[in-house]
Amino acid sequence: MCNFNHPGSHDPAFAARLGAYRSRDPALQGFEREWVAGARAVPSRQVAVERLRLLGVLWGGGSEVTAVRSPRPARGRPHGFDDDPATRRLLRSRPPRAALAWVEAALGVTVTAARPLRGGSASAVHLLRVQRGSGGAERVVLRRYVRPELNQEEPDIAEREARALRFVADLDLGAGVATPRLLALDATGAHAGVPALLMSRLPGRVDWAPADADRWLERLARLLPAIHGGPLPPPGLIRPFAPYRQESYESPGWARWPSIWARAIERFHQPTPDGAGPAVFIHRDFHPGNVLWRRGSVTGVVDWA
Numbered sequence: 001m002c003n004f005n006h007p008g009s010h011d012p013a014f015a016a017r018l019g020a021y022r023s024r025d026p027a028l029q030g031f032e033r034e035w036v037a038g039a040r041a042v043p044s045r046q047v048a049v050e051r052l053r054l055l056g057v058l059w060g061g062g063s064e065v066t067a068v069r070s071p072r073p074a075r076g077r078p079h080g081f082d083d084d085p086a087t088r089r090l091l092r093s094r095p096p097r098a099a100l101a102w103v104e105a106a107l108g109v110t111v112t113a114a115r116p117l118r119g120g121s122a123s124a125v126h127l128l129r130v131q132r133g134s135g136g137a138e139r140v141v142l143r144r145y146v147r148p149e150l151n152q153e154e155p156d157i158a159e160r161e162a163r164a165l166r167f168v169a170d171l172d173l174g175a176g177v178a179t180p181r182l183l184a185l186d187a188t189g190a191h192a193g194v195p196a197l198l199m200s201r202l203p204g205r206v207d208w209a210p211a212d213a214d215r216w217l218e219r220l221a222r223l224l225p226a227i228h229g230g231p232l233p234p235p236g237l238i239r240p241f242a243p244y245r246q247e248s249y250e251s252p253g254w255a256r257w258p259s260i261w262a263r264a265i266e267r268f269h270q271p272t273p274d275g276a277g278p279a280v281f282i283h284r285d286f287h288p289g290n291v292l293w294r295r296g297s298v299t300g301v302v303d304w305a
Helices: 014-019 026-037 045-059 085-092 097-107 148-153 157-168 213-228 258-268
Strands: 003-005 110-116 124-131 137-144 182-186 196-200 280-282 291-294 297-301
Touching (some): 157 182, 213 297
16 A cells, blocks of 8 residues: 655654654664664564564554464464465455456457465455467466455545556666556456456565575665655645554564564554654555565565555
8 A cells, every 4th residue: 555644644654753762662762773773683584574564563554464364473474474265265266257358358368377376365466377369478467356345445446556556667666676567457347347457467576484584674674765765646646644443453462572562552553753754655565575576686566555
């Protein structure tokens, strides 16, 4: 969820928010110092991921805060997300024929394969293999907003994501770092059955289990100044930031530092400190599941809905 933040709202930029509390909360001060410095004392990959989740609370909440999780991260799933059977059927099943027919008509291709991309909980995302006439095979990404309650609450969600993708297409995130390119949009679901959009497929994959957590955290953090330092969108293009209301504001059962979680949540509910800074553009859902890697380098940032 990309937004721009303006003075007077909760500031999701971690440096501004946490920096304002340095003299008031030694625990958060130490947490920020570990994050910014690259953290020389990371006892495990799980701790590194938990840091990012905790920062998610202070950034204003994201999917890593609200998604369904196992009580403990499942083996092989260091992010802790888990799909129940109903979620798997809704999000991971093959797209219906109407959606694939829309893809074929929009791009002038034939869909030859579809594979679900795991990790998200708000939409169904599939990697499609398509054939364009006698040419070679290509891969594109189909995102469908299949949750009725979400579509009722935010009927323009696909259109908003399309506007965001067009805007971030010119965002300079550094050499070799890309954002998905919008290929087609069905804002109302008139053709695909539900609101949907097609995007280019970026190289790389999510890395939830880095071999070097220090380097991984540092490279993630380096992306934020480029995002926050970019130009603001034109008025009305992207809505201003507003915090999500969470189902629960209690520390999760798997937290290694529940007291720090409690303090972070407490700070989140307080007014924005004076001098929070000028308006900046933000990703709003920045976490490891939305960053792609290849051979140790970041290749893309996704999920700008």
